[in-house]
Amino acid sequence: MKRPDSAARRRNDRRGRRAETIAAWFLRAKGYHIVARRVRTPAGEIDIVARQRDSLVFVEVKARRTLDSAIFALHPAALRRIEAASRVLAPRFGAGCTTTRIDAVLVRPWGWPVHMVAIWRERM
Template sequence: MNRRARAERQGRRAETIAAWWLRLHGWRILAQRARVPGGEVDLVARRGGTLAFVEVKARADERAAGMALDRSRLRRVAVAAERLATRYGHGCDIIRIDALYVVPRRLPRHVPDVWRG
């Protein structure tokens, strides 16, 4: 298997883990890999009046995962979130961009409101 295919498989696996982690913490997954012109969001999740556009990063360690979520990537997620908010945001008081880091041999780490952080 080539490097790109391996990375794609790893990314999909991390998104599945992230979706289940969020479900276990009371979130409802509304969409996976939601694409719009100008960007993509890995997961769209809702819990109560909060809508979260979640960027999932799988890396060897948490520091590398955090560094993978740079300003450029966050901008693309923000563009997608803005365009998707009208589709998924009805009745939400809070709309935010979160990150979820998936690292081997560790529990996933959900970082709320990473755009502002």
């Protein structure tokens, strides 16, 4: 697969940041507290770290034209990287939380975001 040029990379980065902002507002409206965004670890990056009551939630955001393409973008290798990053971050953000999980928010043009809860079973 060909690497995107710098203009395409910037465009994709803007699209991703916009989708993460939409996802964060959507989660806030559902009662989540956003703890951090775009957190990098040696294991990978977490788009959004949020809390809801006693749960620590690591959220992957996917922006695609259709829901099907967004779902297919959640491939197992990427989810394993998110799981590894969540293990690194859980002690940092999880004080007082009894559960952790990995969710996804799918963002598409002209549609409401879709929140998928517990998309990956963590082995913590």
